[in-house]
């Protein structure tokens with residue numbers, strides 16, 4: 466995010482963070498190019514990745530996009546630019562987001578029943594969505610086990626939602642956290658999408674454990690649950 470709004474006494478670690486942030490080439494580039502966050506470059510990079518083009522376009526003109534965890538709006542800006550005037554972007558975040566032309570923003574909790582209902586109402590009657598994006602991240606506590614579990618819960622919820630709203634052939638980009646459920650999440654995505662790749666965009670900070678799962682070509686079929694009793698083995 467570009468501005469921090471931090472006031473008062475700073476610990477040495479936060480001063481270091483601020484200095485690093487202000488010298489960060491992606492922060493400077495975001496300011497120059499009018500993006501609300503450096504995160505915009507992560508999504509741009511993923512849309513330009515050769516993998517993303519293997520099954521049509523990841524994001525393209527006329528598409529309907531849902532952007533989860535959208536504030537302050539970098540990914541929504543990229544999405545609006547790529548879907549153009551014939552496309553549609555519906556964005557959601559717990560936090561408020563300053564208005565963006567072409568984006569229908571909902572402030573709410575994606576994990577809460579009310580928030581999800583609101584999102585589904587806004588998407589109706591054309592509930593078929595071409596792309597689900599999720600850059601949702603929990604408030605970090607610094608306790609690894611808690612942060613990973615919360616991050617995994619958000620990624621899983623975004624994946625489940627994508628499987629209920631995506632049109633056949635649709636795409637998913639979701640932020641993943643390195644935790645015990647990481648491989649299960651990727652395995653599940655391989656059942657639901659023709660191609661799946663886990664990427665770490667250059668714009669993602671090295672010290673951050675975040676990675677993104679890019680799933681292209683939603684199969685539009687119920688997931689196949691393979692259990693020990695139906696996998697052919699005794």
Ligand SMILES: C[S@@+](CC[C@H](N)C(=O)[O-])C[C@H]1O[C@@H](n2cnc3c(N)ncnc32)[C@H](O)[C@@H]1O
Nearest residue numbers: 502504534537538539540558559575600601602
């Ligand atoms: C890394 S920021 C997103 C940055 C954004 N993609 C951009 O390009 O500017 C993560 C966002 O996830 C949001 N978030 C976390 N949990 C959420 C939830 N349960 N429902 C909605 N948004 C959530 C946070 O409020 C935060 O704004």
